[in-house]
Amino acid sequence: MDFVASQQDVDDIPLILKPTRMAFVPLLEERRREIESIRCETYQYGPTDRHKLDIYYPPSDSVKREKAPVLIFAYGGGFGTGERLYRPPIDLIYRNVGAFFAKRGIVFVIPDYRLVPDAIFPQPAEDLRDAVRWVIDRAEDASNPVPLDTANVFLLGHCTGANLIVTMLLLRGLLPPDIRSRIRGVALMGGLYHISEGSTSVNHAVIAHYYGDRQQLRSRTPLALLDQASKDPQQELPAILVLVSEREPEDIMQSNTRFIFRLGRRHTEVCSGHQHEEVCSGLRHEDVQLFEMDGHNHISPELTxxxxxxxxxxxRVLDWIEAQCGSE
Known part of the structure; x- marks a missing residue:
């Protein structure tokens, strides 16, 4: 974390991406044997090479209940990049995340999804929905040796992944009620929910390909979908945990502030010694919590x-999942 603290220009994600990753590669390499000791299986959930997912299975002695909660992870990459499995020397990235949560009693799932230029809005969110559906429908096939608790499904998304989760939840007609009812909570990490011409954390050519023209962009971002959903009295969201890095780019920090503000209720959360109180707009949901990731930049959380x-x-995510499972 000393390297992360020493970095300048943290608003420039492409600039800090490779150096941040390479700072943690030697530390992960020291734990390779332990990381790779966690069982991982690959499954096909759709028709293309981008429709594969990995399931990391918890050791049976780590599961606290008869069945293990499921956490599905949507990685980031700006709609144009991202892999569930990387090649050496960064091949432990994301494997470490799956193994970390599985070691602590969680069935951890990482799906790939379609990317620009082979995808446009809302296809990656549809892929995420289909991955969730596959896990729920094929739980028995994919649950050896640990049964999956498909009544306790959680999602974790970073950056673009957080964007896709919110899109999946809020875009009218995308998420069937039988899937929505099984999603107990979503943890959203460093998401960009509003994109303008001044946004510095995106490739605007990729954004234009994905979202369409300016009018389509304005109506399709998560904040726009949130505003549209707030007018529907039947729209419900699961519990939400918002995570932001201390050293996020300014546009992502502002986007999260606006997102929290609009989520629909007044809440107070103690976060890294600071008290955050947001007054929101009336959207129905169960719970919203905020956690600041001390010392992190936009890239570093998964790497650690x-x-x-x-x-x-x-x-914090593990404790939050346990609390949600315990609230049945």
């Missing part, structure tokens, strides 16, 4: 797992 540094955010 199994290094013994900066893992507090993941422990």
């Amino acid at each position: 797992l199994w290094t013994g540094q900066g893992e507090e955010w993941a422990i």
Whole structure:
């Protein structure tokens, strides 16, 4: 984490991406044997090479209940990049995340999804929905040796992944009620929910390909969908945990502030010694919590797992999942 603290220009995600990753590669390499000891299986959930998912299975002695909660992870990459499996020397990235949560009793799922230029709105969100559907429908096939608790499904999304989760939840007609009812909570990490011409954290050519023209962009971003959903008295959201890095780019920080503000209720959350109170707009939902990831930049949270540094955010997610499962 000392390297992360020393970085300048944290608003420039492409600039800090490779150096941040490479700073953690040696630390992950030291734990390779432990990370790879966690069982992982690959499944096909759709018709293309981008429709594959990996399931990380918890050791049976780590599961606290008869069945293990499911956490489905949507990684980031700006709609144009991202892989569930990377090649060496960064091949432990995301494997470390799956192994970390599985080691602690969670069935962890990482799906790939279609990317620009082969995808336009809302196809990646549809892919995410289909991955969730596959896990629910094929739980028995995919649950050896640990049964999956498909009544307790959670989603974790970083950056673009958080965007896709919110789109999946809010775009009218995309998520069937039988899937929505099984999603107990979503953890949204460093999401960009509003995109303007001044946004510095995106490739605007990729955004134009994905969303369409300016009018389509304005109506399709998560904040726009949230505003539309707030007018529907029947629209419900699961519990929400919003995670932001201390050193997020300014446009992402502002986007999260606006997103929280609009979520629909007044809440107070103690976060890293600071008290955040947001007055929201009336959208129905069960719970919203905020957690600031101390010392992190936009890239670093996933990289820290199994290094013994900066893992507090993941422990917070685990505690949150346990609380939601315990509230049945």
